[in-house]
Amino acid sequence: MMKTTRVSFEINNEKVSLDVRPYETLLETLRERLNLTGAKEACGMGSCGACTVVMNGVPVRSCLVLTPEAEGTVIATVEGLRQDGKLHPLQQAFMEKGAVQCGFCTSGMIMTAKALLDRNKKPTKKDIIKTISSNICRCTGYKKIIEAVEDAAKKANG
Amino acid sequence: MVLPKFEYKKAKNVADAIALYKGRKGKAVYLAGGTDLIPLIKQRLSTPSAVIDLKGIDELRSVTSKDGWVEIGANVTLFELKNNPVVRNNFPALYESLEATACETLQMRGTIGGNILQETRCLEHNQSLEWRTARGFCLRSGGKECNVVKGSKICFANYCSDNAPALVTLGAEAKLTGPEGTRTIKLSTLFTGDALRPFAVNAGEILTHIRVPAKKTKGAYEKLRVRESMDYPLVGVAVSATGAGAKICVGGVGLKPRMYELKNAGIEAGIKEILDKASTDAKPVANAVLSPAYRKKMVGVLIKRAVKRTIGEGK
Numbered sequence: 001m002m003k004t005t006r007v008s009f010e011i012n013n014e015k016v017s018l019d020v021r022p023y024e025t026l027l028e029t030l031r032e033r034l035n036l037t038g039a040k041e042a043c044g045m046g047s048c049g050a051c052t053v054v055m056n057g058v059p060v061r062s063c064l065v066l067t068p069e070a071e072g073t074v075i076a077t078v079e080g081l082r083q084d085g086k087l088h089p090l091q092q093a094f095m096e097k098g099a100v101q102c103g104f105c106t107s108g109m110i111m112t113a114k115a116l117l118d119r120n121k122k123p124t125k126k127d128i129i130k131t132i133s134s135n136i137c138r139c140t141g142y143k144k145i146i147e148a149v150e151d152a153a154k155k156a157n158g
Numbered sequence: 159m160v161l162p163k164f165e166y167k168k169a170k171n172v173a174d175a176i177a178l179y180k181g182r183k184g185k186a187v188y189l190a191g192g193t194d195l196i197p198l199i200k201q202r203l204s205t206p207s208a209v210i211d212l213k214g215i216d217e218l219r220s221v222t223s224k225d226g227w228v229e230i231g232a233n234v235t236l237f238e239l240k241n242n243p244v245v246r247n248n249f250p251a252l253y254e255s256l257e258a259t260a261c262e263t264l265q266m267r268g269t270i271g272g273n274i275l276q277e278t279r280c281l282e283h284n285q286s287l288e289w290r291t292a293r294g295f296c297l298r299s300g301g302k303e304c305n306v307v308k309g310s311k312i313c314f315a316n317y318c319s320d321n322a323p324a325l326v327t328l329g330a331e332a333k334l335t336g337p338e339g340t341r342t343i344k345l346s347t348l349f350t351g352d353a354l355r356p357f358a359v360n361a362g363e364i365l366t367h368i369r370v371p372a373k374k375t376k377g378a379y380e381k382l383r384v385r386e387s388m389d390y391p392l393v394g395v396a397v398s399a400t401g402a403g404a405k406i407c408v409g410g411v412g413l414k415p416r417m418y419e420l421k422n423a424g425i426e427a428g429i430k431e432i433l434d435k436a437s438t439d440a441k442p443v444a445n446a447v448l449s450p451a452y453r454k455k456m457v458g459v460l461i462k463r464a465v466k467r468t469i470g471e472g473k
Contacts, residue, residue, distance in 0.1 A: 002165070023209075044200065049263060071168075130262060
């Protein structure tokens with residue numbers, strides 16, 4: 001058994017310190033050690049985006065990030081979006097617009113969209129399409145997802 | 159997919175990374191964005207005993223202009239580079255190639271150094287160990303012959319960087335630092351055409367910077383792919399022009415990008431000669447998701463499109 005390595009980072013506003021395998025992916029750490037199962041493993045090769053979380057404000061494929069690379073970073077996952085019992089505008093919009101079918105891509109879609117809205121308060125439809133095309137959805141045909149992100153952006157701007 | 163065992167080391171600077179490499183007796187690999195390397199390790203196509211993370215090296219994270227060159231640190235992400243005004247205003251071929259690379263999320267993680275040094279790809283090679291074992295190993299995986307061109311003792315994998323052909327047309331140079339010191343070479347000489355050692359990079363060497371002559375150019379990048387949202391190039395053509403001449407580079411077919419020079423971008427005859435030559439040189443085989451005949455035909459089509467857009471004769 002190879003030596004474990006100690007990694008500390010902040011996740012959903014909570015500081016954690018863990019002993020992990022040096023060859024462990026962030027996705028494995030999130031799902032298996034922290035019980036944060038919102039990020040999903042689908043392709044495991046960085047193609048689909050189902051495992052997207054936001055690290056230091058940037059969306060990352062957590063299946064391609066080694067957990068030791070996350071040392072000292074600030075990570076947000078879909079589980080941390082709800083504030084004071086209230087859903088994040090993106091979560092609310094995904095529900096209202098029917099942007100969820102099987103749901104497997106949803107957390108990745110929402111986290112990718114969150115990173116977009118955090119860096120660009122007023123994205124155009126084109127910006128949203130470009131960003132969302134990083135993630136694969138095989139149910140909805142994207143229309144409802146794009147509408148949901150547009151709606152969330154509108155509501156966030158009042 | 160689960161990763162095999164390896165050590166993780168984070169380098170503080172270039173010298174530290176090389177020292178870490180030397181301590182691992184050639185069994186270590188350098189990690190930048192990981193968007194190419196991690197899938198390779200997952201598929202057991204790369205089997206390092208240690209991974210040396212270069213992302214903490216700040217000196218490789220900036221784009222600077224000095225002495226008539228624009229120097230790009232290898233750790234600059236594709237997204238950062240794409241949004242750099244110098245790139246946007248002066249190097250349209252590079253800008254378009256960055257825009258065409260993967261998807262936005264991967265552009266934010268992947269680095270320019272890693273994009274250039276990405277492994278060549280083939281449908282018979284980029285598969286899991288189980289798949290390759292069941293199929294029978296190809297030449298590159300340790301088998302006796304190529305699985306695509308039966309009987310062949312050479313590999314026909316494709317070099318799928320979008321950015322390298324664009325940088326080649328811009329006359330870029332690569333700066334490498336290794337155990338033997340630092341050297342600067344023409345980027346076009348980085349590619350060997352040998353599948354087992356596709357880059358002229360010595361053991362332990364790190365690609366630290368790419369430098370591009372600070373001249374305003376006109377240019378374009380055209381890419382054949384199946385999915386617009388995110389795909390490797392099945393053919394990629396970059397064109398950059400300064401004044402009357404233009405440089406054309408074809409990637410995505412074969413082990414290395416090939417460059418052609420058009421002395422006067424306005425002359426029809428010059429283009430025809432290059433079209434013929436580039437189509438003859440491109441020898442696609444059935445190792446990608448589109449047929450070889452179609453890809454070969456598209457080499458010429460994309461050159462025409464890219465040249466037309468560069469010299470502004472319509473779309």
